[in-house]
Each structure stands twice: as structure tokens, then as C-alpha cells.
Amino acid sequence: MDKDFIKMNTTPWENVEIARHKDRPTGKYYIETIFKDFIEFHGDRSFGDDKSIIGGIASFNDISVTVIAITKGSNTTENIERNFGMPNPEGYRKALRLMKQAEKFKRPVICFVDTPGAFPGMGAEERGQGQAIANNLFELSRLKTPIISIITGEGGSGGALALAVADRIFMLEHSVYSILTPEGFASILWKDASRAKEAADVMKITAKDLKGFNIIDDVIKEPRGGAHKNPAKAADGIRLSILDSLKELKEKNLDTLINERYNKYRQMGNFF
Amino acid sequence: MLKDLFTKRQYATVKPSVIKKSVADAEEKPTIPSGMWTKCDKCNAVIYGEDLENSKYVCTSCGHHFRLNAKKRVRAFFDKDTFKEFWKELKTTNPLNFEGYEEKLKSGKSKTDSTEAVVTGVGQLNGLDVACAIMDSFFMMGSMGTVVGEKITRLVEYATENRLPVVIFTASGGARMQEGIFSLMQMAKVSAALARHDEAGLLYISVLTDPTTGGVTASFAMEGDIILSEPDALVGFAGRRVIENTIKESLPDDFQKAEFLLKKGFVDSIVERKNMRACIYKILILHGVRNNG
Numbered sequence: 001m002d003k004d005f006i007k008m009n010t011t012p013w014e015n016v017e018i019a020r021h022k023d024r025p026t027g028k029y030y031i032e033t034i035f036k037d038f039i040e041f042h043g044d045r046s047f048g049d050d051k052s053i054i055g056g057i058a059s060f061n062d063i064s065v066t067v068i069a070i071t072k073g074s075n076t077t078e079n080i081e082r083n084f085g086m087p088n089p090e091g092y093r094k095a096l097r098l099m100k101q102a103e104k105f106k107r108p109v110i111c112f113v114d115t116p117g118a119f120p121g122m123g124a125e126e127r128g129q130g131q132a133i134a135n136n137l138f139e140l141s142r143l144k145t146p147i148i149s150i151i152t153g154e155g156g157s158g159g160a161l162a163l164a165v166a167d168r169i170f171m172l173e174h175s176v177y178s179i180l181t182p183e184g185f186a187s188i189l190w191k192d193a194s195r196a197k198e199a200a201d202v203m204k205i206t207a208k209d210l211k212g213f214n215i216i217d218d219v220i221k222e223p224r225g226g227a228h229k230n231p232a233k234a235a236d237g238i239r240l241s242i243l244d245s246l247k248e249l250k251e252k253n254l255d256t257l258i259n260e261r262y263n264k265y266r267q268m269g270n271f272f
Numbered sequence: 273m274l275k276d277l278f279t280k281r282q283y284a285t286v287k288p289s290v291i292k293k294s295v296a297d298a299e300e301k302p303t304i305p306s307g308m309w310t311k312c313d314k315c316n317a318v319i320y321g322e323d324l325e326n327s328k329y330v331c332t333s334c335g336h337h338f339r340l341n342a343k344k345r346v347r348a349f350f351d352k353d354t355f356k357e358f359w360k361e362l363k364t365t366n367p368l369n370f371e372g373y374e375e376k377l378k379s380g381k382s383k384t385d386s387t388e389a390v391v392t393g394v395g396q397l398n399g400l401d402v403a404c405a406i407m408d409s410f411f412m413m414g415s416m417g418t419v420v421g422e423k424i425t426r427l428v429e430y431a432t433e434n435r436l437p438v439v440i441f442t443a444s445g446g447a448r449m450q451e452g453i454f455s456l457m458q459m460a461k462v463s464a465a466l467a468r469h470d471e472a473g474l475l476y477i478s479v480l481t482d483p484t485t486g487g488v489t490a491s492f493a494m495e496g497d498i499i500l501s502e503p504d505a506l507v508g509f510a511g512r513r514v515i516e517n518t519i520k521e522s523l524p525d526d527f528q529k530a531e532f533l534l535k536k537g538f539v540d541s542i543v544e545r546k547n548m549r550a551c552i553y554k555i556l557i558l559h560g561v562r563n564n565g
Contacts, residue, residue: 118490118509118510119518120509120510120511120514120515120518121510121515121518121519122515122519122523122527124509124510125508125509125510125515125527125528126536127536128494128536128537128538129490129509129510130489130490130493130494130508130509131489131494131538133490133491133509134463134489134490134491134492134493134494134495135494135495137459137460137463137464137490137491138463138464138466138467138470138495139467141460141463141464141467142464142467142468142471157456157487158447158456158459158486158487158490158491158509161456161457161459161460162490165460165463165464177453178452178453178456179447179449179452179453179455179456180447180449184514185449188449189449189450202368202370202371203368203452203453204368204452204453205452205453210453213367213453213454215453215454215457261464262464262468265457265460265461265464266425266461266464266465268418268454268457268458268460268461269418269419269421269422269454269457269458269461270364270365270367270418270451270454271362271363271364271365271418271419271422272362272363272365
């Protein structure tokens with residue numbers, strides 16, 4: 001076994017810290033490393049261009065794909081430019097525009113998600129943050145082309161889900177995916193954001209937990225210590241997962257694909 | 273005697289905790305009108321119980337719309353005794369084994385007469401069948417967990433199968449924290465069911481009521497073919513305090529109110545409660561909805 005992939009036992013909070021690590025590879029890095037001939041396309045065609053989401057077309061293993069990523073920056077300047085990975089409504093609308101384009105030209109869609117959540121700002125509310133996310137959920141559930149989503153860092157709330165209604169959902173080993181940041185959760189339920197660590201424990205936010213719940217399809221291993229220790233290796237793991245899923249999904253006829261996607265979400269929930 | 277004038281007088285003292293508690297009590301006073309007389313939160317007018325019921329819990333003096341629980345909403349909206357509730361007995365399994373969750377559910381039940389934060393079923397509006405979900409903000413803040421998601425999904429699937437229009441009255445603090453990621457996934461599940469209803473060419477009207485926020489706003493509340501709202505309802509995605517903390521300034525009073533959303537283009541029309549039946553009936557008729565029978 002490759003010694004770089006020896007399993008680390010990390011607590012949920014340690015995963016939050018790795019997922020937020022300042023050197024963690026960004027969505028932009030993965031796009032540039034995994035795909036060839038990426039061309040970025042900008043704008044939602046009605047308000048502006050949101051730099052916290054990048055998207056465009058590229059080639060993957062000789063097929064054309066649409067790739068979209070909610071991305072943070074790799075340094076402070078870029079982080080500010082990308083609003084720390086917190087999209088505004090125009091970001092979600094740009095993503096949907098590119099996905100509809102992918103449907104038209106029969107390209108699979110590959111999404112990368114790394115966001116603490118949708119941006120809670122005044123302009124975001126004025127321009128319909130809720131409506132933008134809602135529309136993505138609605139349209140993605142029936143988009144007539146395969147969709148693969150990979151949570152690479154933080155998968156925070158509806159702001160992450162808006163790019164993660166997919167046929168195959170993967171999480172990097174140390175990424176987290178949750179209803180809200182642990183800080184937000186602790187502040188709502190216990191009126192004390194400093195109890196975030198404790199929140200992380202009870203929320204079940206790790207890749208392993210979510211695989212156990214069948215919320216995600218699989219966990220992609222990371223190099224020992226986290227993806228930032230060896231970004232190229234982390235990208236390799238992602239590449240293989242995309243390769244396998246695309247092979248499988250491309251075989252399905254569209255009706256089957258959409259039905260299976262529907263049923264995937266239909267069975268999520270525990271009740272009696 | 274002169275000395276007496278300068279002695280410290282004794283005052284009765286009240287501990288700050290006691291004061292705080294009585295203020296908190298005052299703030300938590302229920303907005304469900306009960307008893308003979310009810311005071312309006314907005315204009316402080318005192319309204320006689322029967323008058324308030326006749327006005328569908330709208331202040332007879334200033335027009336303020338009181339929040340309604342699901343039971344009262346059913347009575348205010350449907351033809352008398354036509355509403356049939358479905359899937360009333362669905363219960364959550366507490367998937368994260370969250371401490372204290374069962375007690376919260378119990379207290380929600382005792383406060384509302386409802387078994388969850390949404391009531392689903394089919395009722396009639398001037399004789400027309402309508403599949404309807406009514407959220408109850410008095411049940412755990414109308415939060416959406418797996419049961420809320422499942423009941424609404426079943427309702428929408430039922431409506432698609434039986435070619436019925438769907439009306440959803442939203443009232444929610446957002447996704448239910450106690451069920452974590454499962455609550456989040458309900459947003460996708462309900463949206464997918466509504467997309468199929470849409471695909472079948474059927475009509476979905478969402479009616480926003482006070483308050484509609486978070487994951488409900490970011491899913492089915494904003495997916496209606498037609499989006500109506502009650503006056504002055506709070507509707508938004510992020511919470512007011514969260515935004516204020518982010519932008520470090522306080523927000524205008526009308527921010528995230530129905531009238532604000534109307535101005536920004538996210539609501540089709542604001543409809544007063546007394547006109548809601550007539551308005552939705554007219555929309556149904558204009559969409560060619562006819563009685564099945």
C-alpha cells in the first residue's frame with residue numbers, strides 16, 4: 001500500500017480544520033490540474049460575474065465536459081476577490097446557465113464544492129439568494145445530462161447543495177458537508193458559537209459519516225495529512241473517481257439517469 | 273434629627289436576573305390569540321375574540337396579520353369541513369440521536385395540535401380540489417426536518433398522480449438543525465418532486481406567510497409558478513442578525529419584508545388574508561382547474 005495513503009484517524013473538528021486549511025487546494029487548482037484546455041466563461045447574463053464560482057468547458061479524457069467550481073482563493077488577495085468562497089445569487093445563476101448549456105450540447109457536468117455557505121449579505125438578499133438556490137435545486141433535479149459533484153473542502157448548507165444535486169456525489173476524505181457551519185449550528189442551538197467543536201461532533205459532517213448515511217456515493221482518499229501535503233496526488237484521486245463514474249453514467253439512457261437521480265434523493269430521510 | 277436627613281435610605285432591591293426574566297416572559301407572549309380579548313402586536317388595539325376570529329385573525333384596527341397555526345389556516349382557507357389530512361402519523365427517528373430533540377417535538381405537539389411542522393392533505397376551495405401543505409410556525413419554528421420534507425414530497429407526488437394543483441403556505445425558520453444533513457437533503461427532495469409536477473404541466477402556487485426563511489426560502493417557497501405573499505411577512509434566506517454581523521451595519525426596517533420582495537421582483541402579488549380564497553380561486557379558474565367530479 002502506498003504509504004502516502006495510510007489512514008489517519010481524525011476527529012470531526014480536525015477534519016473541519018483540514019478542510020479550511022489555508023493551503024488546501026482550491027477548486028481552481030483542481031480544474032487546472034485535472035482537465036485539459038479549460039476555457040472560463042463568465043457572467044450570469046443579467047447582473048454580473050461572481051468570482052466565487054468559476055465555470056467553463058474543458059476536455060477530460062478526450063470528451064468535452066462542463067466544469068464548475070465554488071472556489072476559495074489560494075492567498076489573501078485571491079480570497080478577498082473570491083469572497084472566501086461564498087457565492088452571491090449571480091454565481092448560482094451563472095452555474096445554472098452553464099449547466100443548461102451543457103444539457104444542450106450533451107456534455108456531462110462536473111462540479112467542485114468548497115464553500116462555508118452562500119453569502120449572507122444585503123445585496124445577496126435583494127437579488128434573491130433564496131430564489132437562486134431554489135431554482136438550481138429544481139433544475140438540477142431534472143437536468144438531462146450526467147452530473148458529478150465533489151465536495152473538496154467545506155460543503156456548507158444550501159449554498160453547497162445548489163451545486164451538489166447530482167448523479168454521483170463524492171467527498172474528499174477530510175472534507176465536511178453539513179446543514180450549516182459548526183459555528184452557526186452551535187450559535188442557533190446553544191446560543192454559543194464557541195461550542196463549534198462540540199457541534200462538529202454531534203452534527204455528523206465527515207465523509208465517512210455521510211457515506212454511512214448514503215448521502216454521498218463515495219469517499220476519495222487524500223494524501224496523509226490532507227490534500228495540501230500533496231495536491232497533485234489528491235487531484236489524481238479525484239481524476240480516477242470522475243473517470244469511473246463517467247464511464248458508468250454515460251452508458252445509461254437519459255430517462256434512467258433522471259429516474260435514478262430522483263430516487264436517490266427520494267429515499268433520503270428517516271421516519272416511520 | 274438633622275443627621276437622619278443624611279442617612280442612606282433603604283430601597284427594596286430586585287436582582288437583575290428577575291428583571292431579565294420578566295422581560296423575556298413579556299417577549300415570549302404567545303401571538304396565538306386566546307381568551308376573550310387580544311391585544312394587537314402592532315398597534316396595541318384590544319380586539320374581541322369573536323371579532324378576531326371573524327376577521328381571520330387580522331387586526332380589525334390596523335390590518336396586522338397575526339400568525340396562524342395550521343389548524344386555523346385550514347379553517348380560514350378551505351370550504352367548511354372539506355380538508356382531509358394525510359400522513360398525519362409520520363414520525364422522525366431522530367437520525368443524529370440529538371439530545372433533547374424528542375422533548376422539543378413533544379412540546380411542539382402540545383403547543384399546536386399538529387404532529388409536525390406541516391399539515392398536508394386535500395381540501396376544497398369553492399368546490400375545487402386543492403392539494404395543500406400548511407406549515408406551522410408554532411411547531412419548532414416551522415423548521416423542516418425529514419418528516420416535513422417527506423410529507424410535502426408525498427403530497428406533491430399525490431397531486432402529480434391525480435392531476436391536482438398544489439398550494440403551499442410556507443412559514444418556517446428554515447431547515448431543522450436537529451436532523452443535520454438529512455434536513456438539508458429535504459430541500460433537494462421536495463424540489464425534485466415539484467419539478468415533476470411542473471413537468472406534468474400542473475400548477476403550483478406558493479403563499480409566503482410570516483416568517484419564511486432559510487432552507488424553505490431556498491427551495492419550495494421560491495419555486496411556485498405563482499408566488500403570493502401575505503402583507504408584511506418576513507421572507508428571506510439569511511437571518512437578519514447574520515447579515516448585520518457580516519456587513520457591520522444595521523438593516524432598514526422593511527428589509528426582507530413581503531413589500532420589499534415585491535419591489536425587488538421576487539413575489540407576484542401581496543394578498544390580504546381576507547382576499548386569499550377569492551384570489552387563489554380566480555387563479556385556479558384561469559388555469560382551467562375544474563372539479564374532478
